Amino acid sequence: MERTDQRSTCPTGNSPPVAVREVVCKTILNRSGLGDYSLNCYTGCTHSCVYCYARYMQRFHPHVEAWGEFVDIKVNAVETLTRQLRRAEPGAVFVSSACDGWQPVEAERRLTRRCCELLLDRGFQVNVLTKSDLVLRDFDVFAGRRVRIGTTVTTFDDGWQGLWEPHAAPVARRFRVVEEARRAGLATSIMFGPLLPHISDDDASIEGMLGRAADLGIDAIWIDALNARPRVWPAVAELLRRRAPELREPYRRLLFDRPTREAYLRQLGDRVRAAARRLRLADRVTACFTPE
Numbered sequence: 001m002e003r004t005d006q007r008s009t010c011p012t013g014n015s016p017p018v019a020v021r022e023v024v025c026k027t028i029l030n031r032s033g034l035g036d037y038s039l040n041c042y043t044g045c046t047h048s049c050v051y052c053y054a055r056y057m058q059r060f061h062p063h064v065e066a067w068g069e070f071v072d073i074k075v076n077a078v079e080t081l082t083r084q085l086r087r088a089e090p091g092a093v094f095v096s097s098a099c100d101g102w103q104p105v106e107a108e109r110r111l112t113r114r115c116c117e118l119l120l121d122r123g124f125q126v127n128v129l130t131k132s133d134l135v136l137r138d139f140d141v142f143a144g145r146r147v148r149i150g151t152t153v154t155t156f157d158d159g160w161q162g163l164w165e166p167h168a169a170p171v172a173r174r175f176r177v178v179e180e181a182r183r184a185g186l187a188t189s190i191m192f193g194p195l196l197p198h199i200s201d202d203d204a205s206i207e208g209m210l211g212r213a214a215d216l217g218i219d220a221i222w223i224d225a226l227n228a229r230p231r232v233w234p235a236v237a238e239l240l241r242r243r244a245p246e247l248r249e250p251y252r253r254l255l256f257d258r259p260t261r262e263a264y265l266r267q268l269g270d271r272v273r274a275a276a277r278r279l280r281l282a283d284r285v286t287a288c289f290t291p292e
Helices: 053-059 077-084 111-121 133-142 158-164 171-183 203-216 232-243 245-256 258-278
Strands: 002-009 018-024 029-031 037-039 070-074 092-095 125-130 147-153 187-195 220-225 285-287
Touching: 037 111, 053 232, 077 111, 092 111, 111 125, 111 133, 125 133, 125 187, 133 147, 133 171, 147 171, 158 232, 171 187, 171 203, 187 203, 203 220, 203 258, 220 258, 232 245, 245 258, 258 285
Parallel strands: 018 070, 037 092, 092 125, 125 147, 147 187, 187 220, 220 285
Antiparallel strands: 002 018, 029 037
């Protein structure tokens, strides 16, 4: 990607100034293991989630700013997608895999909306995963089309959610997204994860999450465990150092001590499957982790 411009802005009312760059991309629709394709109109995400796996993007697109303090806008996203769609075989597109396609900057730029419209017009399926209720704006584009609307929930505790996902929408607003999607006749999904050790991975939390999904009639449910992806542990360790120092060493063992991690993932999988059976959700729940 080539940088064309740089400026600073404040994309959310309660966030610090964020470095915003306009860049030119060569491709926007890319093959992905999360579907046939993925689409990301932005690099970087101002939701600033501490556990965000997309932090690895800084290995390929270095920034002087910390993750969550910058966003690159792919200003030619619509034109690039239009060109790629001349040859691309229709399939399922995950929006978005390395950013939130509906983060605050999308309210002004509308790139994700325009790209989704192009994909749907060409017969692609769009699978949305977001932590923002800005996606409700685009239900006029999605109505009656091949779209699945999903959101991510890590914990029901507002205090912990504010620490781990400081600039994402509150959980109540995320649930409203899937509720409105159901009312609109759209397919729905939810990602419960990463489950936070000693915070949202106990039996009561798991059953509460799955129970809420059952009440909402969610079509597909995924559950993930916390992973030590590149650049994630330093951010997690710093949060725990400041807010829950007693958890720092247990987290380190669960992430990096192989026997401890394998036992934890086996037990977590057993408890997830047991809760799914109790709630008659076994056919809709997928655990996205296995003992390593």
